[in-house]
Amino acid sequence: MNRAATLLSLARSRGAMIATAESFTGGLIAGAVTEVAGASDIFDRGFVTYSNAAKVAMLGVSEATLAAHGAVSEAVAREMAEGALARSGATLAVAVTGIAGPGGSEHKPEGRVCFGLARKGAPTRVETVEFGAPGRSEVRAASVAHALDLLIAALGG
Template sequence: MTPEEVLRQARFWGIRIATAESCTGGMVAAALTDIAGSSDVFERGYVTYSNAAKVQMLGVSEATLAAHGAVSEPVAREMAEGALARAGVELAVSITGIAGPGGSEFKPEGRVCFGLARRGEPTRVETVEFGAVGRAKVRKAATAHALALLGAALA
């Protein structure tokens, strides 16, 4: 879904959005705020690249980070729920992953975990393996996927 469609649907339903981004570094927020008038729907974006930022800005548990690592569905869940609670919005998406280059046997380049928190509903999490296609392509694909998650939640 395009950023314009996400904003249009959010306006229709009266829903405000926040983002919590790590490996995309604010690209989802930028895609939404590139559109004039987005401030009536987009509340704020958190760029929490470090673990300390995830803890301080979003309330991610240090125990969760220690047990699962930053690139994990439990962390994506806590990021989305933290953004939802702290921003006072109805919908939040989170992204944490390994854009590359690099990775490991257990967490390969291109693995990205997403969270989608909506007020009054259970938080959804998922992992997408974009593969070792290069940093720029992983970040772009993760941004598009996050917009699609927002769009599906608003449909």
């Protein structure tokens, strides 16, 4: 069973509803979830907030947080996940912000991705994964897989 089908099965059995907040993946996580028939049972909505302005307007990310930490940070991933949870009918939300490449900097290299996982009644979790620089498509695909794995793990899978 693929990750999205596993997520669907687990979320359905636990009565969970999912939301996504995506930056550089541009909706790929939501697309992976909704690729599976029956996704409407467990998927509420996805926010594609590529720009900082969209993160502020759609998810309530603080401009001060963006200024202090930059868009690719655990602080922003946390606020994205919490914003998606608050602005949806979901019980579980995943957020992703990162640098797919090409490019990056000494302080924020290509392949750095920050994830946030917000759940009703539980503390928000954040983590950073360094995927390296295998290329834009590969970083995005690895990020989708990791986000799905985070959701599956949060549901006890």
